[in-house]
Amino acid sequence: MAGIQGSVGIIHTELVSETSYSLSVIGWIGSLMIGLCTMSCIGMNLISFSSIMILRGYFLKMLPLAYGMCLAGVGVGMVSFPPFYVYLHVTFGLQGSFLIVSAICMNSVVFSGLTVPTRTQSQKKSMEKGLSLADLFDFSLFKSYTFVMFVTGHLIFNIAYAVPFTYLPIKGEETGFSEQSSALFITVLGAGSSVGRILFGWMSGKFPLIRKKAFLVVMVLSTLSLLPVSFTSSYSLIMVCSTIFGACAGIIHTEIPSFLIGLIGIDNLPNGLSVAYLQQGIGSLVGIPIAEAVCRRVGDNSAFVFTTVVCALVLVLFTLSLYLPERKPETPKVPHILPEVPKPEVFVVTMAETGPTAA
Template identity: 25%
Template sequence: MSPKQEESNPLMVQFLCETEVNYKPSDLAIDQSELYFSAEESQPGRNTEVKRNSRWCWVVLVAGFLTLSVLDGVGYSFGVLLDPLVAELGVGRGGISIVGSLQTGVYSISGLIASKATSRYGTRKVCSFGNIIAALGLILSSFSWDLPSLLLTYSVITGVGFGFMYIPAIVAVAEHFTERRSLALGICVCGTGIGTFVVAPLEAVILSSMGWRWTLVVLSGMCIICLACSATMSPVQNEDEEDGSTPIFYPGTKNRSLLQQVGCCILGEELFYHPNLPTFLIVALADVLGTLALFVPFTYLPELAESTGILPTQAAFLISAIGIASSVGRILSGWIDDQPWSNPILLTGLVILGAAFQPVFLTWCSGYASFLVFSCLYGLFTGVWIAACSPILLSILSLHLLPPAFGLMTAIQGLAALLGSPIAGLAVDYFQSSRIALLLSTVCLSCSTSVFMLAYIQDRRTKHRMRYQEIL
C-alpha cells in the first residue's frame, strides 16, 4: 500500500493514531521462556556496570593473567612435590604421578560445568567460587595420610576449583575488550608459562624449609589472594557491538529427535543450532589431533638430548626454552589475530604445520645449538596455536557463545593431553627408541593441519551462505 493510499484510508489513519496514543513500553514485554529464539541482549547476572575498552579492562587483563599464573603454576609444578610425597606416603612414583595427571583431567572436564555456570552467573561469581574450592582442596590435601586421600583432595577438589577459575578468567578478558581483544587474550594466556616459571622455584624454596604440607598451605593462600583478582571481573555494559552473533531459531522440545536432545544437552541449544556448528566440530577434531602431540616433546626431548651427550641441566633447559618461546608466540598470535586481514583458523593451520616439522628436525640434531633452535621454534609455533583458540571461537561463533564453546574445547583438550603421552610411551616401549615418540608427534600435528584446512574451507562456505541468506 503506498503512502498516499494510507493517507486516503480513514481506517488506516485511525489505527495509526490509536497505536501512537496507546503505545506503552510495557506492551513490548516478551516472555523469554515462551520464545525459541536466541536473544543475546539479556544475560542473567550481568548488570551494566563497566564499559568495554575502558581503563578498567586492563585491570581485568592483569587479574586474568595472575589467575592463570597461579592455577597453572601450581598444577604444572607438581613434580617438585613428587619425591617428598613418595618418601612420606610410601607409594611408588607411578602412583604419585597419577595425582598430578588426574588433577589435570578433572581441571579440564570441570570446564564443561564452569562454562555453563559462567553463562548463567557471570565471571566474578564463578571465578570466586573456583578460588575458594581450590584453596579448600589444597588445605585439605596438606592433611593427607595416604594416596586415596591425596587423590580426593589435591586431584578432585583442587582440580574442580582450577576448572572454575580458568574458564571465567578467559571469558572476562574477552568480554571487556572489543579492540585488541585477541592481543589481550594472548597476553592473558601467557600467565601459564610465567606462572610455571615463578611458582616452581618458589615451591622448591618453601619445600626445603617447611616441608610439603606447609607448601600446600602456602599455595592455598595464593588461591585465596586470587579472590581479589576475581573481584575485578565486573559485568560489562551491553553496548551495541557487532560480534558475529546471528539470530538462531530452533524447534521446541516436543519436536526434537533423540539426537537433537542429546546434542542440546551436551552443547546447549544455541550452540547446537548455530549455523556454524559444523565448523566448530571440525575445529574441535583438529584440536584433539594436535593436542595428542602437543606435550609429547616435553616428555621425551630431554632424554633424546642426553642420548647425544648433552648434559642433563642443558637438556632440562630445552623445556624452559620451549616455554619462553611459547609466551612470545602467544603475544604474537594475539597481535596477528587483531589484524583485519588475519583469519585465526588459517593461521592456526599454518603454524601447526610449522610445528609439525620441528620434532623431525629434533631427531636429526647432534649439537646443543641445533636442539635449542628447533625447541624454540616448536615453542613459538605452538604458542601461536594455543593463543588462537579463543579468537577462532569468537570468529566462527560469537562472544555470547564463548563460555560453552571454550568449556567444551578445554575438556577435550585435557582428555587428549592425558592420552597423548601414554600412547607415545607405548610406542617408545615397543620400538625401544624415544625418537619414535617425536615422529608420532609429527604425524598427529600433520593430520591436525589437514583438518584445520577443512575447517577453514567449511567456515568460508558457511559465512558465504549466511551472507547470501541475509541478502535474500
C-alpha cells in the same frame, strides 16, 4: 568426583593390606591425590574459562591480544615456578610449600573481585527466564561441519602437545646431558609459549586480515619444529626446537577462542569453549599412552616423528575448517499473498478508422 573418591578408597584398602605404613600416612597420600590431581585441576580450568569469558565483555578489537596476555602466565609459570618450588621445599618443607602455594592461588579471588560485571541484552534476558539444559549444552553446534573439524583438530593437537613434556627430558638424558640441563628444554618451551602468545595476540588485533594465514604458518612451524630432535644430539638445536614448538603451541592455544567466535558467534562461545577445554583434558590424558605405544612398536626416536605426523593432520583439519564455506540454509519460498488481478482489455485503433473518408 564420586568415582575418583571411590577409587581412592579402594587404593587405601589395598595399601593397608599390602604395606606397613600407618593409616595416617596412607590417608595423607589419598588427600594429596584428591587435592593435587583432582581439585587443583578443576580449579585451574575454572579460572581459565572464567577469565576468557570476562575478557570478551571488555575488549572487541584487541580481544586476541587480551587473550594472549591473559594466557601468557602459563608459560611464565613453566619458567619461574620450578626453581621457586625448589626454594620453598628447601626453606619451608613440604607442608609449608603447599600452604604458601595455596595462598598464592587464593589471590585469584582478590583479582576476580576487581572486575566490574558487564552483561549484554541476551545475557540479561537469559538471567530473567533462567537457564535450561539446552542453554548449557548446545548440541546444535555439532551440525556445523566446520565447527566439528575445528574442535577435532584441537583434540588431536592436544594429543601431540602432551608428548614433548615427557620425551624432551628423556631425549636429553639419553643423549648424555645432565638432568638439570635436560629440564631446561621444558623451561625454554614455556618461555617461548609466553612470548608467542603476546606477540601473536598483538599482531592479530593489529592486522586481523592476515590472522588466518599467519595462524596456518604457525601451525606449519609447529609441525616441523620437533622433527630434527629425533635425528640430532646437539644441545643448542634441541633448545631452539623446543622454543619454537613452545611458541607455536602457545599461539595455537591462545587463538582457539578467537576462531571459535568467528565460527559460531560470540554468544555461543561458552558452549564451544567448554567443548574445547574438555578435549584439551582428553588429549593430555591419552597423548602420552598413545606416544608410548608408538615408541614401543616403532622405536625410541619415533616420539617426535609421531608429534610431526599428528600436527600435520591438525594442519589439514584447521585449514579446511577455516576456509571451507559454511552451508547456508535455503531461503524458503514465499507464497503469493495478493490475489491475481485480471489484465485490462486493450483496444487497437488504426489510422484508417479515424481519418477522413476517401474522395
